[in-house]
Amino acid sequence: MLSVGEAIRVRRSTRRYTDRPVPDALLAHLLAFAAHTPHLTDRPPRVTVVSGRERVARILARYLGVYGLVQGAPHLLVGLIPEDADQARLDLGYVLEAVVLEATRLGLATCWMTGSYHPERAADEVERRPGEMVAATVALGYAREDPLARLHDGALRRLVGAHRRRPLEEIVFDREWGMPWSPVGADSVLEEVLEGARLAPSAENRQPWRFVVESGPPLALHLFLNRPSPIDAGIVMAHVALAGAEVGWRGRWLLRWQDRTLAEMVGAPRDVIPVGTFMVHD
Secondary structure, eight states, X not given: OOOHHHHHHHOOBOOBBOSOOOOHHHHHHHHHHHHHSOOSSSSOOEEEEEEOHHHHXXXXXXOOSGGGOOBOOSEEEEEEESSSOHHHHHHHHHHHHHHHHXXXXXXXXXXXXXXXXXXXXXXXXXXXXXXXXXXXXXEEEOBOOSHHHHHHHHHHHHHHTTTOOOOHHHHEEESSTTOBOOSTTSOHHHHHHHHHHHTOOOGGGOOOXXXXXXXXXXXXXXXXXXXXXXXXXXXXXXXXXXXXXXXXOEEEEEEOTTOHHHHHHHTOOTTSEEEEEEEEEO
């Protein structure tokens, strides 16, 4: 089985799937994993699954754009939040990305779908608790490996820019906003964790996150967004926490959503959104 770091490196958005269903035992494992994954708020999200290619296709049949071109997925992970709030969406990104990486470790293929689906149809297919709403879905199954499927997925990745990632020097600052950070001479463990964050998926592959590193002690990673995308923030927070745990960091996220004092502390501009701080303890 892959390590978390290996899963982060090999995970890809897969849009063409075989008709082979995921065994019930693996589906049950993923749902249990979601239920026991640490979360960021006191009202955690919930993950359930819709199975059956026709049911999944009905939910995903919304747009003709490239983000809607998922074909043949036998399952769909459905993320539910208890209220329509930014912090609830952030928590969903955190929990559901942990499930995506666990699925990758198990040899399964996935594709995040935050816009190219019918939320009302997804809601009709799952049992919801009072006040719950569908906020995101993830296609799940086994990737087609034939030449046509590889050509199709490769062309789409190039079209949407999925093969490109900003270098760390563009998304990480040293101690204060705008101060260049360089991996040259930096702590190798810190670089490994930041590289894991750099590889996180995001809507339209925009990589809207920025980090400010305080070397400490204690070491602190302050996270900001340059556009309102709380699910993306949750996804990259999961990468930091999971990659950090794998390299032996003892740390946790302190949620500081829209806390202007955090922005002022590092000199961040007023148009960025403070998200939180990951504190690493000795």
